Structure formats: C-alpha cells, structure tokens
Amino acid sequence: MVTVKMLKPYYIKAEENHVRIVLAYQYFSVLINNKVYQFIPVEAKEIRINRKSQKVVNIDAKFAFQKGKDVIYVTMAELISIPDFLYQLNSIVESYYQFDVVLSKDDKNNELSVLIDQLENQNLRRLIDKALDDKDKETFYLLTEFL
Structure with a gap:
C-alpha cells in the first residue's frame, strides 16, 4: 500500500501547453508498508x-524512492x-x-465596450492630472465635467 506523505515541487515551469513540476530530494516522500x-x-x-486537459502526460515515468539502501x-x-x-x-x-471560455458575440461586444470605457476613464x-500639473484651470474644469 502506497500513500503520499509529502509532495512539494522543487520548482514549477509553466509552458504554453504543459506545466512541469520538477521534483528534488526531500520534497517528495511516500509511505510504503508504514515506512x-x-x-x-x-x-x-x-x-x-x-494545461488544457488537466491530465498527467508522462504516465510511463518511473520514480525512485529510497530508505537507507532500499530503493x-x-x-x-x-x-x-x-x-x-x-x-x-x-x-x-x-x-x-x-480554461477556454467561449463567449457569445454579444458577450464579446459587451466585454469590449466595458474595456473601452475603462480605458477612456483612465x-x-x-x-x-496633466492639467493640474500644468496649473491649467480651464482645462481642469472642462475635463472634470466628463467624470
């Protein structure tokens, strides 16, 4: 009977299609027959x-575990x-x-519209801010009316 005692990645590398979890000493241990x-x-x-299917790709991989001289x-x-x-x-x-999110045409247009509004506001x-820096009162009052 095998149970996982600890599983921590040494580091994680995200690629376009895959996530690679690199393992190292003392970061991964299992319990086999209470040892x-x-x-x-x-x-x-x-x-x-x-990354898309969320499935492990390297199914044929073989991991080695050691306790004393026993591997x-x-x-x-x-x-x-x-x-x-x-x-x-x-x-x-x-x-x-x-996650592939499929948006309808209306959702895409709505999302785009919200994004444009945010950019215009920024x-x-x-x-x-520029009008304040330049001490341009006329431009400042004119622009604040649009807020």
Whole structure:
C-alpha cells in the first residue's frame, strides 16, 4: 500500500501547453508498508501536466524512492491511482490550468465596450492630472465635467 506523505515541487515551469513540476530530494516522500521513502532523482524527475486537459502526460515515468539502501520504483500510473496524490498535485497546479471560455458575440461586444470605457476613464484622469500639473484651470474644469 502506497500513500503520499509529502509532495512539494522543487520548482514549477509553466509552458504554453504543459506545466512541469520538477521534483528534488526531500520534497517528495511516500509511505510504503508504514515506512517513509524519500524521492531520489534517479529515473524520472518531473511530472508533466497538460494545461488544457488537466491530465498527467508522462504516465510511463518511473520514480525512485529510497530508505537507507532500499530503493523502490513507483510508476506514474500507480501514483495517479492514489486519490491523495491527485489531490495534492491538483492543488499545486490548479492556478496554471488554461480554461477556454467561449463567449457569445454579444458577450464579446459587451466585454469590449466595458474595456473601452475603462480605458477612456483612465485617459481622462491622466489628462486631468496633466492639467493640474500644468496649473491649467480651464482645462481642469472642462475635463472634470466628463467624470
């Protein structure tokens, strides 16, 4: 029986289509037969996840774990069958997932309209600031009427 004791990435690399979770010593450990085994980067050293499908890509990866002189190999397929592993993995990479949001034409136009309004408002505020900096009262009063 394999359970995940700790899973922390050494670092995370977000690419266009994948998220790579690079593992290192003391950041990944499992409990096998009530004994703690530490990850050692002998075979696989990373977990790759597709950002769109949210699926692990390197299913055939084999991870090595060591306790003293005893080394045990666990495949990615075995690891993803452990609910706790999937839960911890998901909590690590959920912010890197890509979600395709399909907007209707009206939603796109509305979103664009809101964006344009925000940009115009920011520009107006910049012009008011410039009028204040230049001590131009006439322009300042004229621009503040648009707010």
